Amino acid sequence: MQRNAEVGLFTKPSSLRAKNRATRRHPLNEEDCRLIEIKQKIAGFDHFIGSWVNRGDINFVVDVGPANSVDSLIEALVTLNMERVDYILLTHTHIDHAGGLAGFMEHFPMARVVCHEKGIKHLVDPSVLWEGSRKALGGIAEAYGPPKAVHQERCIPHTEAHIKDLVMIETPGHAPYHLSFSYRGSLFAGEAAGNYFSIRDMDYLRPATPARFFLKDFLKSVDRLTAFEDQRICYAHFGDAPNSRHMLNRFRAQVLRWKELVEEMMSPGFDDLVMTCVENLLEEDPDLKAFKFMDPDTQARERFFLANSVKGYLGFLEHARAY
Numbered sequence: 001m002q003r004n005a006e007v008g009l010f011t012k013p014s015s016l017r018a019k020n021r022a023t024r025r026h027p028l029n030e031e032d033c034r035l036i037e038i039k040q041k042i043a044g045f046d047h048f049i050g051s052w053v054n055r056g057d058i059n060f061v062v063d064v065g066p067a068n069s070v071d072s073l074i075e076a077l078v079t080l081n082m083e084r085v086d087y088i089l090l091t092h093t094h095i096d097h098a099g100g101l102a103g104f105m106e107h108f109p110m111a112r113v114v115c116h117e118k119g120i121k122h123l124v125d126p127s128v129l130w131e132g133s134r135k136a137l138g139g140i141a142e143a144y145g146p147p148k149a150v151h152q153e154r155c156i157p158h159t160e161a162h163i164k165d166l167v168m169i170e171t172p173g174h175a176p177y178h179l180s181f182s183y184r185g186s187l188f189a190g191e192a193a194g195n196y197f198s199i200r201d202m203d204y205l206r207p208a209t210p211a212r213f214f215l216k217d218f219l220k221s222v223d224r225l226t227a228f229e230d231q232r233i234c235y236a237h238f239g240d241a242p243n244s245r246h247m248l249n250r251f252r253a254q255v256l257r258w259k260e261l262v263e264e265m266m267s268p269g270f271d272d273l274v275m276t277c278v279e280n281l282l283e284e285d286p287d288l289k290a291f292k293f294m295d296p297d298t299q300a301r302e303r304f305f306l307a308n309s310v311k312g313y314l315g316f317l318e319h320a321r322a323y
Helices: 013-023 067-079 101-107 120-124 127-137 139-144 215-226 244-265 273-284 286-293 296-322
Strands: 033-037 050-054 060-062 087-089 112-115 155-157 166-170 179-183 186-190 195-199 202-206 232-235 239-241
Touching: 033 067, 067 101, 067 139, 087 101, 112 120, 120 155, 127 139, 166 215, 195 239, 195 286, 202 244, 202 286, 202 296, 215 244, 232 244, 239 244, 244 273, 244 296, 273 286, 273 296
Parallel strands: 060 087, 087 112, 112 155, 186 232
Antiparallel strands: 033 050, 050 060, 166 179, 179 186, 195 202, 232 239
16 A cells, blocks of 8 residues: 555555556656666676666666775766766665765765665664675675765655655565665666576576565565556666566566475485575576576676575575474
8 A cells, every 4th residue: 555645655556557657658768767887896797786877857866886886887977977966766775786875975965865764774874784794795795895874864765755756666575675666667676676687688587585585575566566557677787678567577477486496495415405406496497597698707696696595585485484
Protein backbone atom coordinates (compact mmCIF):
# COMPACT_ATOMS: atom_id res chain seq x y z
CA MET A 1 0.00 0.00 0.00
CA GLN A 2 1.14 3.54 -0.65
CA ARG A 3 2.21 5.31 2.52
CA ASN A 4 2.46 8.73 0.93
CA ALA A 5 0.70 9.58 -2.31
CA GLU A 6 3.19 12.27 -3.28
CA VAL A 7 6.30 10.30 -2.48
CA GLY A 8 4.95 7.21 -4.27
CA LEU A 9 6.69 4.59 -2.15
CA PHE A 10 4.34 1.96 -3.42
CA THR A 11 1.05 2.24 -5.20
CA LYS A 12 -1.63 -0.24 -6.18
CA PRO A 13 -1.29 -1.39 -9.82
CA SER A 14 -4.34 0.61 -10.98
CA SER A 15 -2.81 3.81 -9.62
CA LEU A 16 0.56 2.87 -11.07
CA ARG A 17 -0.97 2.56 -14.53
CA ALA A 18 -2.33 6.08 -14.30
CA LYS A 19 0.97 7.42 -12.98
CA ASN A 20 2.98 5.68 -15.69
CA ARG A 21 0.67 6.95 -18.45
CA ALA A 22 1.54 10.42 -17.22
CA THR A 23 5.29 9.80 -17.12
CA ARG A 24 5.41 8.24 -20.60
CA ARG A 25 4.31 11.53 -22.13
CA HIS A 26 7.89 12.73 -21.61
CA PRO A 27 10.10 9.67 -22.12
CA LEU A 28 13.81 10.00 -21.52
CA ASN A 29 16.18 9.52 -24.42
CA GLU A 30 19.91 8.89 -24.64
CA GLU A 31 20.73 12.62 -24.58
CA ASP A 32 18.63 13.21 -21.47
CA CYS A 33 19.80 10.22 -19.46
CA ARG A 34 23.01 8.28 -19.86
CA LEU A 35 25.12 5.76 -18.00
CA ILE A 36 28.58 6.95 -17.06
CA GLU A 37 31.10 4.28 -16.21
CA ILE A 38 32.96 4.89 -12.95
CA LYS A 39 36.28 3.26 -13.71
CA GLN A 40 37.93 1.11 -11.04
CA LYS A 41 41.62 0.33 -10.57
CA ILE A 42 40.84 -3.33 -9.97
CA ALA A 43 41.52 -6.08 -12.50
CA GLY A 44 38.27 -7.39 -13.98
CA PHE A 45 36.15 -4.43 -12.86
CA ASP A 46 35.77 -2.71 -16.24
CA HIS A 47 32.16 -1.86 -17.11
CA PHE A 48 31.03 -2.84 -13.64
CA ILE A 49 30.13 0.33 -11.70
CA GLY A 50 28.25 3.26 -13.16
CA SER A 51 26.10 6.27 -12.40
CA TRP A 52 22.93 7.12 -14.28
CA VAL A 53 22.95 10.84 -15.05
CA ASN A 54 19.84 12.79 -16.02
CA ARG A 55 19.90 16.29 -17.51
CA GLY A 56 16.63 18.12 -17.95
CA ASP A 57 14.04 19.89 -15.84
CA ILE A 58 16.02 18.61 -12.91
CA ASN A 59 19.57 17.36 -12.96
CA PHE A 60 20.19 14.24 -10.94
CA VAL A 61 22.54 11.31 -10.67
CA VAL A 62 21.62 7.85 -9.43
CA ASP A 63 24.44 6.65 -7.13
CA VAL A 64 27.98 8.00 -7.23
CA GLY A 65 30.20 4.94 -6.80
CA PRO A 66 33.10 4.35 -4.39
CA ALA A 67 35.18 6.99 -2.63
CA ASN A 68 38.42 6.25 -4.49
CA SER A 69 36.88 6.72 -7.94
CA VAL A 70 34.39 9.56 -7.48
CA ASP A 71 36.75 11.98 -9.23
CA SER A 72 36.19 9.92 -12.40
CA LEU A 73 32.46 10.68 -12.23
CA ILE A 74 33.03 14.36 -11.45
CA GLU A 75 35.42 14.69 -14.41
CA ALA A 76 32.87 13.06 -16.71
CA LEU A 77 30.18 15.54 -15.62
CA VAL A 78 32.58 18.46 -16.11
CA THR A 79 33.26 17.18 -19.64
CA LEU A 80 29.50 17.19 -20.24
CA ASN A 81 29.36 20.81 -18.99
CA MET A 82 27.01 19.72 -16.23
CA GLU A 83 27.59 22.53 -13.76
CA ARG A 84 24.57 21.86 -11.56
CA VAL A 85 23.33 18.71 -9.85
CA ASP A 86 20.07 19.10 -7.96
CA TYR A 87 19.77 15.63 -6.44
CA ILE A 88 21.72 12.47 -5.85
CA LEU A 89 19.22 9.60 -5.80
CA LEU A 90 20.74 6.89 -3.67
CA THR A 91 19.52 3.33 -4.23
CA HIS A 92 21.32 2.14 -1.09
CA THR A 93 24.27 2.95 1.13
CA HIS A 94 26.73 0.20 0.13
CA ILE A 95 30.17 1.69 -0.49
CA ASP A 96 30.20 0.90 -4.22
CA HIS A 97 27.10 3.10 -4.58
CA ALA A 98 27.45 5.78 -1.90
CA GLY A 99 31.11 5.76 -0.85
CA GLY A 100 31.98 8.81 -2.94
CA LEU A 101 29.11 10.99 -1.71
CA ALA A 102 31.16 13.37 0.44
CA GLY A 103 33.63 14.11 -2.35
CA PHE A 104 30.87 14.46 -4.93
CA MET A 105 28.91 16.88 -2.74
CA GLU A 106 32.00 19.00 -2.15
CA HIS A 107 32.19 19.58 -5.91
CA PHE A 108 28.42 20.11 -6.27
CA PRO A 109 27.59 22.12 -3.13
CA MET A 110 23.93 22.67 -4.08
CA ALA A 111 23.20 18.95 -4.49
CA ARG A 112 21.13 17.15 -1.89
CA VAL A 113 21.00 13.39 -1.46
CA VAL A 114 17.70 11.50 -1.39
CA CYS A 115 18.15 8.36 0.68
CA HIS A 116 16.00 5.81 2.46
CA GLU A 117 15.10 7.41 5.78
CA LYS A 118 16.71 4.55 7.72
CA GLY A 119 19.90 4.65 5.68
CA ILE A 120 20.83 8.28 6.39
CA LYS A 121 22.53 7.34 9.66
CA HIS A 122 25.10 5.35 7.65
CA LEU A 123 25.90 8.42 5.55
CA VAL A 124 26.31 10.68 8.57
CA ASP A 125 28.45 8.12 10.41
CA PRO A 126 29.77 5.49 7.97
CA SER A 127 32.01 3.69 10.48
CA VAL A 128 29.76 0.65 10.96
CA LEU A 129 29.14 0.42 7.22
CA TRP A 130 32.87 0.56 6.52
CA GLU A 131 33.73 -2.20 8.97
CA GLY A 132 30.97 -4.39 7.55
CA SER A 133 32.22 -3.72 4.02
CA ARG A 134 35.78 -4.68 4.93
CA LYS A 135 34.53 -7.91 6.45
CA ALA A 136 32.35 -8.81 3.45
CA LEU A 137 34.57 -7.59 0.61
CA GLY A 138 38.11 -7.71 1.97
CA GLY A 139 40.61 -6.24 -0.47
CA ILE A 140 37.86 -5.01 -2.76
CA ALA A 141 36.60 -2.72 0.01
CA GLU A 142 40.12 -1.35 0.49
CA ALA A 143 40.32 -0.65 -3.25
CA TYR A 144 36.96 1.13 -3.14
CA GLY A 145 38.17 3.25 -0.24
CA PRO A 146 36.54 4.30 3.05
CA PRO A 147 33.51 6.59 2.83
CA LYS A 148 33.60 9.99 4.49
CA ALA A 149 30.78 11.45 6.56
CA VAL A 150 28.05 13.51 4.88
CA HIS A 151 26.36 16.46 6.59
CA GLN A 152 22.89 15.42 7.73
CA GLU A 153 21.29 18.69 6.62
CA ARG A 154 22.09 17.80 3.02
CA CYS A 155 20.20 14.50 3.25
CA ILE A 156 16.49 14.22 2.43
CA PRO A 157 14.63 11.20 3.83
CA HIS A 158 12.81 9.48 0.98
CA THR A 159 9.51 9.94 2.82
CA GLU A 160 9.96 13.71 2.62
CA ALA A 161 11.22 14.03 -0.96
CA HIS A 162 8.72 15.60 -3.36
CA ILE A 163 10.20 15.71 -6.86
CA LYS A 164 7.98 16.13 -9.90
CA ASP A 165 7.46 12.91 -11.90
CA LEU A 166 9.78 10.91 -9.63
CA VAL A 167 8.29 7.79 -8.06
CA MET A 168 10.20 6.11 -5.24
CA ILE A 169 9.71 2.44 -4.50
CA GLU A 170 10.95 0.67 -1.38
CA THR A 171 12.69 -2.46 -2.66
CA PRO A 172 14.41 -4.26 0.23
CA GLY A 173 16.29 -7.47 -0.49
CA HIS A 174 19.78 -6.74 -1.74
CA ALA A 175 19.97 -4.25 1.12
CA PRO A 176 17.34 -3.70 3.82
CA TYR A 177 17.03 0.01 2.99
CA HIS A 178 17.03 -0.20 -0.80
CA LEU A 179 15.14 2.19 -3.08
CA SER A 180 14.30 2.07 -6.77
CA PHE A 181 13.20 5.09 -8.79
CA SER A 182 10.89 5.53 -11.77
CA TYR A 183 11.20 8.76 -13.73
CA ARG A 184 9.57 9.55 -17.07
CA GLY A 185 9.70 6.07 -18.51
CA SER A 186 12.95 4.83 -16.99
CA LEU A 187 13.18 2.51 -13.99
CA PHE A 188 16.39 2.83 -11.97
CA ALA A 189 16.43 -0.49 -10.14
CA GLY A 190 19.79 -0.36 -8.34
CA GLU A 191 20.37 -4.03 -7.48
CA ALA A 192 16.75 -4.94 -6.77
CA ALA A 193 16.55 -6.57 -10.21
CA GLY A 194 19.96 -8.20 -10.12
CA ASN A 195 23.16 -7.42 -12.01
CA TYR A 196 22.97 -7.37 -15.79
CA PHE A 197 25.83 -7.32 -18.29
CA SER A 198 26.12 -7.69 -22.04
CA ILE A 199 28.94 -10.04 -23.06
CA ARG A 200 29.48 -10.42 -26.82
CA ASP A 201 25.84 -9.45 -27.36
CA MET A 202 24.75 -12.12 -24.88
CA ASP A 203 22.85 -11.33 -21.68
CA TYR A 204 24.38 -12.22 -18.33
CA LEU A 205 22.04 -11.85 -15.36
CA ARG A 206 22.65 -12.81 -11.75
CA PRO A 207 21.12 -12.14 -8.33
CA ALA A 208 22.95 -9.99 -5.79
CA THR A 209 21.95 -11.68 -2.53
CA PRO A 210 24.53 -11.02 0.18
CA ALA A 211 24.33 -12.21 3.76
CA ARG A 212 21.07 -11.67 5.66
CA PHE A 213 19.09 -12.50 2.53
CA PHE A 214 15.31 -12.79 2.90
CA LEU A 215 13.69 -14.42 -0.13
CA LYS A 216 10.13 -13.21 0.51
CA ASP A 217 11.18 -9.58 0.81
CA PHE A 218 13.33 -9.89 -2.30
CA LEU A 219 10.49 -11.33 -4.39
CA LYS A 220 8.00 -8.76 -3.10
CA SER A 221 10.34 -6.03 -4.27
CA VAL A 222 10.58 -7.58 -7.73
CA ASP A 223 6.79 -7.79 -7.85
CA ARG A 224 6.48 -4.12 -6.87
CA LEU A 225 8.65 -3.14 -9.81
CA THR A 226 6.79 -5.48 -12.17
CA ALA A 227 3.52 -3.73 -11.22
CA PHE A 228 4.70 -0.70 -13.19
CA GLU A 229 3.92 -0.54 -16.88
CA ASP A 230 6.70 -1.67 -19.19
CA GLN A 231 9.60 0.78 -19.42
CA ARG A 232 13.33 0.97 -19.80
CA ILE A 233 15.13 -0.68 -16.88
CA CYS A 234 18.47 0.78 -15.77
CA TYR A 235 20.88 -1.34 -13.75
CA ALA A 236 23.57 -0.09 -11.37
CA HIS A 237 25.75 -3.01 -12.51
CA PHE A 238 25.76 -2.37 -15.51
CA GLY A 239 23.61 -1.28 -18.41
CA ASP A 240 19.99 -1.15 -19.44
CA ALA A 241 17.28 -3.10 -21.24
CA PRO A 242 14.15 -1.81 -23.02
CA ASN A 243 11.52 -4.11 -21.48
CA SER A 244 11.40 -3.93 -17.70
CA ARG A 245 8.59 -6.45 -17.25
CA HIS A 246 10.32 -9.08 -19.35
CA MET A 247 13.57 -8.61 -17.45
CA LEU A 248 11.88 -8.60 -14.05
CA ASN A 249 9.89 -11.75 -14.81
CA ARG A 250 13.05 -13.40 -16.06
CA PHE A 251 14.89 -12.34 -12.92
CA ARG A 252 12.12 -13.58 -10.64
CA ALA A 253 12.34 -17.00 -12.28
CA GLN A 254 16.11 -16.97 -11.81
CA VAL A 255 15.84 -16.13 -8.10
CA LEU A 256 13.56 -19.15 -7.58
CA ARG A 257 15.75 -21.35 -9.78
CA TRP A 258 18.73 -20.54 -7.59
CA LYS A 259 16.77 -21.49 -4.49
CA GLU A 260 16.03 -24.92 -5.96
CA LEU A 261 19.57 -25.50 -7.23
CA VAL A 262 21.28 -24.39 -4.01
CA GLU A 263 18.83 -26.34 -1.85
CA GLU A 264 19.57 -29.50 -3.84
CA MET A 265 23.26 -29.12 -3.03
CA MET A 266 22.71 -28.79 0.73
CA SER A 267 23.46 -32.40 1.56
CA PRO A 268 26.45 -34.05 3.27
CA GLY A 269 29.50 -34.83 1.19
CA PHE A 270 30.52 -31.48 -0.26
CA ASP A 271 33.79 -30.18 1.19
CA ASP A 272 33.40 -26.68 -0.23
CA LEU A 273 29.66 -26.18 -0.51
CA VAL A 274 29.82 -22.54 -1.64
CA MET A 275 32.11 -23.14 -4.62
CA THR A 276 30.34 -26.40 -5.47
CA CYS A 277 27.10 -24.40 -5.70
CA VAL A 278 28.80 -21.74 -7.83
CA GLU A 279 30.04 -24.34 -10.32
CA ASN A 280 26.63 -26.01 -10.43
CA LEU A 281 24.88 -22.68 -11.05
CA LEU A 282 27.30 -21.84 -13.85
CA GLU A 283 26.46 -25.18 -15.43
CA GLU A 284 22.69 -25.15 -14.91
CA ASP A 285 21.51 -21.53 -15.03
CA PRO A 286 20.93 -20.38 -18.64
CA ASP A 287 21.18 -16.73 -17.55
CA LEU A 288 24.84 -17.30 -16.62
CA LYS A 289 25.90 -18.87 -19.93
CA ALA A 290 27.79 -15.75 -21.06
CA PHE A 291 30.25 -16.35 -18.20
CA LYS A 292 32.38 -18.54 -20.47
CA PHE A 293 32.99 -15.59 -22.81
CA MET A 294 34.37 -13.32 -20.07
CA ASP A 295 38.09 -12.71 -19.76
CA PRO A 296 39.83 -14.42 -16.81
CA ASP A 297 39.91 -11.30 -14.60
CA THR A 298 36.20 -10.68 -15.10
CA GLN A 299 35.47 -14.33 -14.40
CA ALA A 300 37.40 -14.03 -11.14
CA ARG A 301 35.31 -11.01 -10.19
CA GLU A 302 32.10 -12.85 -10.98
CA ARG A 303 33.14 -15.97 -9.07
CA PHE A 304 33.67 -13.78 -6.01
CA PHE A 305 30.22 -12.17 -6.26
CA LEU A 306 28.53 -15.44 -7.22
CA ALA A 307 30.00 -16.95 -4.05
CA ASN A 308 28.72 -14.00 -1.99
CA SER A 309 25.24 -14.50 -3.42
CA VAL A 310 25.35 -18.24 -2.74
CA LYS A 311 26.29 -17.49 0.88
CA GLY A 312 23.16 -15.36 1.11
CA TYR A 313 21.03 -18.24 -0.14
CA LEU A 314 22.70 -20.74 2.17
CA GLY A 315 22.13 -18.49 5.17
CA PHE A 316 18.47 -18.08 4.26
CA LEU A 317 17.93 -21.81 3.67
CA GLU A 318 19.76 -22.86 6.84
CA HIS A 319 17.64 -20.45 8.88
CA ALA A 320 14.46 -21.75 7.21
CA ARG A 321 15.42 -25.36 8.03
CA ALA A 322 16.13 -24.45 11.65
CA TYR A 323 12.61 -23.08 12.07
